[in-house]
Amino acid sequence: MSTLTEGTAPVPASAPIVKPTVKIRSWKIPITFGGFAVLSLILFVGLGRGQRGELSTFRLSEGRDLIQLPEVALPTFVTGVFVAIVLVLLAAVSAWLVYSHRKISIVLTILFALLFLVGFLAWAASGSTIPVPGLLIGTVTLSAPLIFGALGGVLSERAGVVNVAIEAQLLAGAFSSAVVASATGNPYIGLLAAMVAGALVSMVLAAFALKYLVDQVIVGVVLNVLVIGLTSFLYSQVLAPSANLNSPDVFPRLNIPLLSEIPIIGPVLFRQTIIVYVMYVAVAVVYFGLFRTKWGLRVRAVGEHPQAADTVGINVNRTRFVAVTLGGVISGFGGAYFTLGAVGAFNKEMTNGMGFIALAAVIFGQWHPIKATLAALLFGFATNLQNVLGIIGSPVPSEFMLMLPYVVTIFAVAGFVGRSRAPAADGKPYIK
Amino acid sequence: MSDLTASAAPAPAAPAAEPGRKDGSDRWTQTLRDITGGSAMISILAVVFALVVGAILIAFTNERVQETAGYFFSRPADLLQAVWDAVAGAYSALFQGSIYNFRSKNFLTAIRPLTETLTFATPLIAAGLGVGLAFRVGMFNIGGRGQMLIAAGAAGYVAFAVELPAGIHLIVAILAGLLGGAIWGGIVGLLKARTGAHEVIVTIMLNFVALYLIQFLLRTPGALQAPGSNNPKTPAMLPTAVFPDLFGPRYNLHAGFLTVIAATIFVWWLLSRSNLGFQFRAVGQNPNAARVAGINVKNVYMYAMAISGALVGLAGINQVLGTVTTGFGAGIDAGIGFDAITVALLGRSKPWGIFAAGILFGAFKAGGFAMQAAEGVPIDIVVVVQALIVLFIAAPPLVRAMFHLPTPGTTKKPKIRAVKSRKTNEVVAK
Numbered sequence: 001m002s003t004l005t006e007g008t009a010p011v012p013a014s015a016p017i018v019k020p021t022v023k024i025r026s027w028k029i030p031i032t033f034g035g036f037a038v039l040s041l042i043l044f045v046g047l048g049r050g051q052r053g054e055l056s057t058f059r060l061s062e063g064r065d066l067i068q069l070p071e072v073a074l075p076t077f078v079t080g081v082f083v084a085i086v087l088v089l090l091a092a093v094s095a096w097l098v099y100s101h102r103k104i105s106i107v108l109t110i111l112f113a114l115l116f117l118v119g120f121l122a123w124a125a126s127g128s129t130i131p132v133p134g135l136l137i138g139t140v141t142l143s144a145p146l147i148f149g150a151l152g153g154v155l156s157e158r159a160g161v162v163n164v165a166i167e168a169q170l171l172a173g174a175f176s177s178a179v180v181a182s183a184t185g186n187p188y189i190g191l192l193a194a195m196v197a198g199a200l201v202s203m204v205l206a207a208f209a210l211k212y213l214v215d216q217v218i219v220g221v222v223l224n225v226l227v228i229g230l231t232s233f234l235y236s237q238v239l240a241p242s243a244n245l246n247s248p249d250v251f252p253r254l255n256i257p258l259l260s261e262i263p264i265i266g267p268v269l270f271r272q273t274i275i276v277y278v279m280y281v282a283v284a285v286v287y288f289g290l291f292r293t294k295w296g297l298r299v300r301a302v303g304e305h306p307q308a309a310d311t312v313g314i315n316v317n318r319t320r321f322v323a324v325t326l327g328g329v330i331s332g333f334g335g336a337y338f339t340l341g342a343v344g345a346f347n348k349e350m351t352n353g354m355g356f357i358a359l360a361a362v363i364f365g366q367w368h369p370i371k372a373t374l375a376a377l378l379f380g381f382a383t384n385l386q387n388v389l390g391i392i393g394s395p396v397p398s399e400f401m402l403m404l405p406y407v408v409t410i411f412a413v414a415g416f417v418g419r420s421r422a423p424a425a426d427g428k429p430y431i432k
Numbered sequence: 433m434s435d436l437t438a439s440a441a442p443a444p445a446a447p448a449a450e451p452g453r454k455d456g457s458d459r460w461t462q463t464l465r466d467i468t469g470g471s472a473m474i475s476i477l478a479v480v481f482a483l484v485v486g487a488i489l490i491a492f493t494n495e496r497v498q499e500t501a502g503y504f505f506s507r508p509a510d511l512l513q514a515v516w517d518a519v520a521g522a523y524s525a526l527f528q529g530s531i532y533n534f535r536s537k538n539f540l541t542a543i544r545p546l547t548e549t550l551t552f553a554t555p556l557i558a559a560g561l562g563v564g565l566a567f568r569v570g571m572f573n574i575g576g577r578g579q580m581l582i583a584a585g586a587a588g589y590v591a592f593a594v595e596l597p598a599g600i601h602l603i604v605a606i607l608a609g610l611l612g613g614a615i616w617g618g619i620v621g622l623l624k625a626r627t628g629a630h631e632v633i634v635t636i637m638l639n640f641v642a643l644y645l646i647q648f649l650l651r652t653p654g655a656l657q658a659p660g661s662n663n664p665k666t667p668a669m670l671p672t673a674v675f676p677d678l679f680g681p682r683y684n685l686h687a688g689f690l691t692v693i694a695a696t697i698f699v700w701w702l703l704s705r706s707n708l709g710f711q712f713r714a715v716g717q718n719p720n721a722a723r724v725a726g727i728n729v730k731n732v733y734m735y736a737m738a739i740s741g742a743l744v745g746l747a748g749i750n751q752v753l754g755t756v757t758t759g760f761g762a763g764i765d766a767g768i769g770f771d772a773i774t775v776a777l778l779g780r781s782k783p784w785g786i787f788a789a790g791i792l793f794g795a796f797k798a799g800g801f802a803m804q805a806a807e808g809v810p811i812d813i814v815v816v817v818q819a820l821i822v823l824f825i826a827a828p829p830l831v832r833a834m835f836h837l838p839t840p841g842t843t844k845k846p847k848i849r850a851v852k853s854r855k856t857n858e859v860v861a862k
Contacts, residue, residue: 028627212827217572218777222823225774229815230489236810237493348812353636356574360633399648406637413634414627 029104032415033091036116040084044119050076050126057129058121066261076126083119087112124401128392135381135388136268143380144279144341145170145351148334149358150365150372151286152327156202157367158290159323160303162427164220165205166362167355168227169328172197173335175231178346179239181248187340190248191275191333194340198332199325201227206324210317213429224355232348239346250344251275275333275341282330286369299323303423306430316430331358364413367423382408474831478824481834486817487519490809494518522809529802530795540682545798547678547685551755553794555580555747557692559772560790561699562617562743564781566631568703569736570716575620575635576744576769578642579613583745584764585646585656586612588666588752591673592759598672602753605673606691609749610742616642617741618734625730631737639769647762658759666759675754688754693787695746700783702739712736744769778822793818 043049050056056076060069090112097104121130149166156163173194181190201223208219239246251273260270269280290296298319301309306316338350357379365372386402491497497518500510528534530549536542559576566573573579587609596604616638623629649655650664658667675686703709714722715732723729751764775793779786800814824831831837 208823208827208830212830214823214826218826219823221773221777222819222826225770225815226819226823229812229819232812233489233810233816234493236812356636360636363630363633397648397652399644403641403644406640410623410629410634410637410641413637414623414629 025098025101027095027098028415029109030091030095030098032411033087033094033112035411035415036112037084037087037091040080040087040116040119044077044080044084044123048077049123050080053077054127056122056125056127058125059129059131060133060264062131062133062267065263065267067263069263071129074122076122079122080119083115083122086115087119090115124389125392130388130392133264133267135384136264137271138384138387139377139381140268140272140276141342141380142383143377144276145334145337145354146358146361146376146379147279147373148282148337149331149355150361150376151282151369152198152202152329152331152334153359153362154365154367154369154372155286155290155299155327155330156205156324157362157426158303158423159299159320160306160423160425160428160430161206161209161320161324162216162220163202163205163324163327163362164217164359165201165223165227165355166331166358167351167353168220168223169198169201169331170335170338170351170355170358171227171231171349172201173332174338174350175234175335175346176332177336178248178339179245181340182245185249187249187251190340191336194332194336195329196332198328198330198335200328201332202324202328203321205328206321209324210320210429213431216427216429228349231346235346235348246345248340248344250342251340273341275337278333282333283369283373286330290369300423302430303425306425306428310430310432320430331355360409363422364409366421367426378409378412382406471828473837474828475825477831477835477837478821481824481831482817482820483523485820486813487523489813489816490522491515491518518807522803522807522813525803525806525809526796526799526814528799529806530799544683545802547683548798549791549795550689551684551686551794552797553791554686554689554692554754555750555768556771556775556793556797557787557790558695558750559744559747559768560775560779560786561695561783562613562740562745562747563772564776564779564783564786565699565703565712565743566736566740567776567781568716569712569732570719571624571631571733571736571740573617573620573635573737573740573744574632574770574773575617575638575741576747576772577765577767578635578639578769579616579741579744580748580751580765580769581642581646581762582616582748583609583613583742584748584752584760585649587745587749588669588760589656591669591753592667595670596672601670601672602675605753606746606749609745609752613745613748614738614742617744618738620741621734621737624737625733643762650762663761665761668759669753669757673753674757675750684755686754688750691746691750692790695743696783696787699743703783708732708735744772747772774818774822778825792821 054076055073056079058072058074060072061067090108094104094108124130149170152169153163153166176197177187177190177194180193181187184190205216205219205223208214209216235246253271253273254277256270260266262270288296290299298309298314302314302316302319309319310316335351339346343350358376361372361375361379364375364378382404389401390398494514496514497511500507500514504511528545530545533542533545536544559580562579563573563576587605590605590608591601594601594604619638620631620634623634624631646656647664650657650666653659656666657663658665661667675688675691677683678685678687678689701709703713711722711727711732712735714725714727715729715736719729722732747768748765751766751768752760756764771793775789776786778792779789796814796818800811803809803814804811
């Protein structure tokens with residue numbers, strides 16, 4: 001019984017293939033576009049913000065950059081009206097496309113989203129300046145644990161084991177990396193400890209799920225609670241009294257020569273900590289491993305159809321165990337971000353629900369490493385947008401600003417992604 | 433697979449010991465086996481084992497134990513004494529804080545911890561019922577926090593801002609809260625049914641939306657903020673809308689506990705006696721089969737999430753109208769929405785199971801605070817013990833293997849079949 005599996009199971013292979021003759025119109029995208037277009041009309045035009053000729057300034061370079069880009073200043077109200085009109089037109093185009101049974105290209109969706117974003121930023125920054133590099137640097141940094149967690153989740157779920165325990169893996173990684181890095185005085189050994197801790201958590205998940213056939217959602221939820229309780233207990237009893245066990249060195253930001261001087265992209269991608277650089281590699285490796293290697297084919301096979309995989313001689317449970325453990329290694333590494341990459345000390349429940357957001361990114365990203373990474377980046381961007389807007393002061397009550405990314409996610413999930421299908425055997429133990 | 437053979441090994445040995453007597457004694461052996469290998473025994477052993485692990489953690493982190501361990505080889509008794517003191521002290525404080533306080537001379541004060549346990553259990557049961565109901569329909573409701581907050585906000589607003597006669601006021605406030613929770617849960621069901629949006633994503637996102645919405649309302653004069661105050665906190669609830677105390681002002685236990693009993697009966701009736709509940713279970717077992725059988729699966733998702741949200745909302749209502757009646761802030765959910773998931777899992781998503789699990793967790797919560805105050809053991813140990821209990825109860829083969837228990841119903845079968853049949857049993861049980 002998997003609660004994460006969708007209702008639309010694939011047709012059995014033996015069934016005759018019937019070509020659908022009726023074309024179904026899906027009005028989801030035009031309706032979502034229309035909703036956002038109306039929203040932008042209300043916000044950008046209706047509220048009349050910036051009518052006295054205020055400017056919204058976008059700063060594209062940081063002070064220490066080698067190549068300085070000029071600041072872009074847009075008149076707030078005019079930009080808002082322009083964006084709102086274009087969005088309404090795009091919504092109309094999408095409605096016409098659906099009406100005439102044509103496909104809405106992904107380019108249109110991306111264009112729509114970018115335009116809305118520009119309009120929104122211009123509207124929010126009326127009379128002040130938005131530091132674009134800062135906004136994006138923070139996005140990448142804040143996304144790091146989400147991306148690691150999502151990659152771990154993808155790897156595990158592609159092999160057919162539901163991984164609700166991402167939160168536990170992140171937290172275990174954060175705790176052990178802080179303790180080991182403090183005790184040894186070497187943050188790199190801390191990273192290693194984080195990977196081991198994440199692997200241990202996922203080995204427990206795998207053992208209970210594969211050997212004792214416990215419902216995988218149950219194990220995942222319980223592991224989250226267990227690790228939260230265990231780390232909080234040890235924090236109060238061991239770390240709090242003796243501070244020298246909880247003061248690891250934080251990784252500095254490393255500038256990669258040349259690359260870090262490319263305008264905008266340089267500071268965003270190449271002035272990060274080693275954890276973020278490893279993240280780039282991890283995304284590529286997981287993608288390559290899953291879709292371009294024999295091992296990846298086997299992992300996906302045991303996740304989709306374990307009986308078939310078993311028939312051709314793949315050891316289903318061993319393949320699953322390895323994939324889940326590797327997923328834990330990746331998630332645990334991401335946990336080190338909290339202590340060695342950002343704060344510099346462990347705190348009770350410091351992952352603060354990030355594991356669940358990573359789980360949402362896995363599902364939002366349709367169990368695909370690249371798409372899940374993009375989803376995680378979206379969440380990271382939303383989080384950082386709140387921080388930036390909090391500094392420059394937002395036009396509507398700040399709570400609604402904070403709420404917006406989550407509302408947008410709901411719209412996106414309901415409107416664009418829709419029914420995302422889990423690997424067919426996700427959550428089902430394999431019994432010979 | 434070594435554990436399977438290990439636990440199955442005693443099975444053929446038992447009948448071989450006394451081959452002659454098959455009538456009377458055999459039934460007794462069978463009964464004994466059912467008791468020792470059955471789920472009640474598993475549950476008890478799971479609790480015992482979780483407490484043992486908790487004891488190890490308490491002992492290891494105790495300062496006196498660490499001190500005495502330094503000279504273990506010269507005076508080992510010191511270490512054992514220190515371990516005993518630490519563990520026994522903590523667990524006796526846990527017991528006295530949750531069930532019966534022996535130090536009190538008067539029975540009426542001695543029994544007070546038990547009423548505290550029930551008070552803590554009240555919202556846990558309500559929210560656990562909501563999460564469990566969603567589980568039965570095959571959905572994972574992680575949105576307890578949001579549903580509790582919205583319900584608390586709605587019930588709280590009616591309770592402090594609307595003036596109504598006593599009795600009616602309470603009922604209206606409860607209904608407002610239930611409606612709030614039902615709407616917040618219903619949105620999830622509606623989106624899942626109409627667009628296929630995954631309920632895990634939507635519930636997580638709605639948690640944050642509800643949190644910020646309540647935070648906004650709490651600092652907006654005229655909404656939830658107390659008049660003349662700058663704190664993000666509501667005014668106190670009017671006395672006409674507060675749950676009356678069940679056993680007088682000396683105990684914190686309030687009539688909200690009765691609403692939770694009613695909710696448990698309602699969920700039991702809904703799931704096992706009503707037409708809608710049958711559809712719920714059918715969809716939970718296999719949505720495709722349910723669809724083929726003519727059940728409107730989309731409507732079932734919507735109704736189930738709305739009812740689930742209302743039940744979780746009842747937990748929020750109990751918090752504001754029973755436990756914290758002097759006004760509440762944005763932290764009123766107190767993590768109950770997440771605890772409820774564990775409660776529902778421990779109760780195996782069955783109404784009375786959740787009721788019992790809620791009381792057990794309520795006892796741990798009440799006792800945990802007493803233990804932290806009396807012995808200085810952080811309350812987090814309680815969370816560890818709770819998680820271990822659920823983990824072990826969810827894995828009967830593991831507990832059987834650890835304690836070398838026989839498998840129920842395997843006395844007379846040969847070894848191979850015993851292993852096989854147990855495997856299939858578990859699949860069916862799932």
